[in-house]
Amino acid sequence: MQPCISDDTATPSRVAVGLAGTSCGAASTNLPVTVPQPTESAAVLATLGGVFRNFAAVDFPLAASRFDPRHNLAFLTNVTVANVIQDTWSRFFSGSFVLAGHLRSESPLTAFYNPFFDTALLTVWTNKTQNPHLIAAWLLVDPSPIRSESEAPSNAQVGDLLLNPYLVGQRLAAFSKWFESQHEPLAITPPPLIHDTPRSVLDLVNKRFTVAQLELAGFERMDQTRTESSWKKFHNTLSGGDVDGLRQLVPTNAGVSADTLLTILPVVRKSIEPGYVVGTRDRLVLFSWNPNAPAYIVISDFALSTKWALSNVDIILMNP
Numbered sequence: 388m389q390p391c392i393s394d395d396t397a398t399p400s401r402v403a404v405g406l407a408g409t410s411c412g413a414a415s416t417n418l419p420v421t422v423p424q425p426t427e428s429a430a431v432l433a434t435l436g437g438v439f440r441n442f443a444a445v446d447f448p449l450a451a452s453r454f455d456p457r458h459n460l461a462f463l464t465n466v467t468v469a470n471v472i473q474d475t476w477s478r479f480f481s482g483s484f485v486l487a488g489h490l491r492s493e494s495p496l497t498a499f500y501n502p503f504f505d506t507a508l509l510t511v512w513t514n515k516t517q518n519p520h521l522i523a524a525w526l527l528v529d530p531s532p533i534r535s536e537s538e539a540p541s542n543a544q545v546g547d548l549l550l551n552p553y554l555v556g557q558r559l560a561a562f563s564k565w566f567e568s569q570h571e572p573l574a575i576t577p578p579p580l581i582h583d584t585p586r587s588v589l590d591l592v593n594k595r596f597t598v599a600q601l602e603l604a605g606f607e608r609m610d611q612t613r614t615e616s617s618w619k620k621f622h623n624t625l626s627g628g629d630v631d632g633l634r635q636l637v638p639t640n641a642g643v644s645a646d647t648l649l650t651i652l653p654v655v656r657k658s659i660e661p662g663y664v665v666g667t668r669d670r671l672v673l674f675s676w677n678p679n680a681p682a683y684i685v686i687s688d689f690a691l692s693t694k695w696a697l698s699n700v701d702i703i704l705m706n707p
Contacts, residue, residue: 435497435512435519436485436487436497436499437485439454439497440480440483440485440499441480441678441679442454443476443477443480443499444477444480444481444483444678444679445477445678446477447474447476447477447480454520454521455520455521455524456520457520457521457522459510459521459522459523459524460521460524462524462584462589463476463508463526465589466589466592466593466596467593467597468593468596468597468600469596472600472604475596475600478599478600478603478662479499479501479504479506479508479596480499480501481662481676481678481681482501482502482503482662482663482676482678482681483499483500483501483508483681484499484500484501484502484559484563484681484705485497485498485499486498486500486562486563486566486567486570487572488566488567488569488570488571488572488574488578489570489571489574489575489576489577489578490572490573490574491573491574491575492574492575492576492577492578493513493514493515493577494511494512494513494514494522494577494578494580495511495512495514495578496509496510496511496512496570496578497509497510497511497512498510498527498566498570500559500562500566502531502554502555502556502558502559502562502705503550503552503555503599503662503663503674504528504550504592504595504596504599505528505529505530505531505550505558505562506526506527506528506529506592506595507526507527507528507530507562507566508524508525508526508527509524509525509526509527509581510523510524511523511524511577511578511580522580523580523581523582525581525582525583525584526584526588526589526592527588528588528591528592530561530562530565530566531557531558531561531562531565550595552663552665552674553686553703555674555684555703555705556684556703556704556705556706559705560706599663599664602663602664602665602666603661603662603663603664605664605666606661606664606666606671606673616695617689617695617696617697618661618671618673618687618689618697620636621636621687621697621700622659622660622661622675622687624636625648625649625656625659625685626656626657626658626659628649628653628656630645630646630649633645633648633649634646636697637697637700638697638698638699638700640699641697641699641700641701642686642699642700642701642702643700643701643702647702648685648700648702651683651685651702655677655680655682655683656677657677658677658678658679659675659676659677659683659685660675660676660677660678661673661674661675662674662675662676662678662681668691669690669691669692670688670689670690670691671688671689671690671695672686672687672688672689673686673687673689674686675687681705682704682705682706683702683703683704683705684702684703684705685700685701685702686699686700686701686702686703687699687700688700
């Protein structure tokens, strides 16, 4: 597994730190710089961020035990919902994107950013040993200025509200731009170390996670009672690449066509699953992606008025 590094002799060097196990073109975060190519240790650390992310998306406690011997991530248990719903942090990582900075310093910085919550876990690593590991970690909330009108009513603080999931692509692009401006990918100087996350930040993260996890848990409980729900049928048809079946399911006035959905690489399509849910009494909207390669967010909309049939489908391309 190699980091996504291109070498174009006609243009300045560019480094793209991508998600482990994905192609550079789809799920990578392109960070252009005009400095020499990274050292071997920097390349290893760039890749390591993706490895940790994919590991944590499956089993966060195990990933922490292997990559965080100093227990710098222990403070994440202060997010209360994580002690009630055990896969809370794995869910966070499954929808996160990896960005890296200061890769030529002795303590590179890796950010794991989840645009559904506009929350980033910033981590500092050491490359002084043969086994790179975490030496500091903290949470950053609301680094993206992207908001919608519905998120900012006059009688509430913007930072206290849940976020519009349809704006995840814009948030990722905004965060990537901000992160690069603060942390040059191949900087030689080390990043600042922040060892404490304020209680107010933990409380806000807990609020956002709690609502999202309860929505998802409610959907999963309901889904277990249905042997052949319309959303299962849609996801199975998409995963299997059934062209005719998908054309029958996708409405003609949908945001994207069945043929467009099938342009998603089969290796990505086969593992797409719901990761964020918005439900009301008469509508269910699923935001689904491949946890190992969330380059495409597939939005499927089901309405009571159509007997819970698929009423719309769209795609958000997560390309900062």
